[in-house]
Amino acid sequence: MYQRLPHWLAQHIAALRVVLVLTLLTGLAYPLVMTAFAQVPGLDAKSEVTGADGEPAGSSLIGQSFTDTKGKPLVQYFQSRPSNAGTGYDATASGAGNQGPESVVDTADKPSLLTLVCGRSKAVGDLEGVDGSRPYCTDDGVGAVLGVFHDGGTSGRVTQAVSLNQACPAKPFLATYKGVRVTCAKPGTDYRHAVTVPVRGDAPAHPVVPADAVTASGSGLDPQISPAYAQLQTPRVARERGASVADVRELISKYTTGRALGVLGEPGVNVVELNIALDRNHPQQGA
Incomplete structure (x- = not known):
């Protein structure tokens, strides 16, 4: 008379079979297939390049x-x-760099993504002799972002406006905002309660300097x-x-x-x- 294996033992045997099959497929068969595929003419080229002097x-x-x-x-x-x-x-x-589109305000130890883009675009423009301006960038190559204070907290009459990415004694990129004089940012001052307002400016919608000239790739190696x-x-x-x-x-x-x-x-x-x-x-x- 046939006797069934205990349930716990049957589960362990099934698990061992899965491990064995996957080991053979991913640990042996797949590497061998990929190695053989890499030998196909045209796919086995070396990536090392030699300079004009004959050296790597x-x-x-x-x-x-x-x-x-x-x-x-x-x-x-x-x-x-x-x-x-x-x-x-x-x-x-x-x-x-792990900075996203909301990274527009510089910190004491790290420039925002917006300022990085603005600075790079200005530098490329200066190098190539073209217009390096971009929307939401100042003429001196930082993010054109205001910190705006209201008498009602986040709304109401504007009481103060600060150019957050232009530390004093820099001249703010904008003279006034809604009737209030714009001031430079005082180092060490807490502006976290201000409403962040990016200012587009008059730069062209399609900048002369391409996007890949001012942004890094995901790997940083391209x-x-x-x-x-x-x-x-x-x-x-x-x-x-x-x-x-x-x-x-x-x-x-x-x-x-x-x-x-x-x-x-x-x-x-x-x-x-x-x-x-x-x-x-x-x-x-x-x-």
Whole structure:
């Protein structure tokens, strides 16, 4: 006569079977399949790139900062997008800034996302000789945000207006707000009870400086910039290299990739490979 296994034992045997099957699938079969797939011609390429001097110059999959020891842009190179990975493109510290659209007021130890964007846009505009203004940004490159006090708490007559991101003795970006003189922010003063009011200003709705020039990627490691940002930098790079704009644009086209599978993501220009190609084809004059 057939005797059933105890219920607790049957459960343990079933669990062991699941562990065994998953171990074979995910621990053995999957890695072997992926390893074999990686050997397919065209998929086994190395990401290491070689500089114009024949020495290793990084990876085509990880971006780099093209700046001097003081962090200033090297004008003969295309500039990458900002990075929050460590001190910039640190593969051991990949990550984002974790600041959202409501980050508009600077703190004592950290600028807001709005101020970061405003400052970067102004810097890019100055570097490229274009209008770097953006909505909700001041002329000096910080977030155009007021702290407004009302006699009724959050409503009623305005009694005080402070430019929160412009510490004294800075001149406020706005002279008056609803009939009240705007003052600079006094360091150490608590403005938490003020109503936060971003001010749009008269900047164009579509800024000249592209979004990827002022915002970091989620990983902080992306080596690509948008074709628009590459085109914005082209006149400067061509001038510094003594090359024609047409020749530099031809290189940009060569290192531009389209959308994945034709529909995913946006076209991008690999800055690392592009700058190495510039060193090979158009070395800087006098270098």
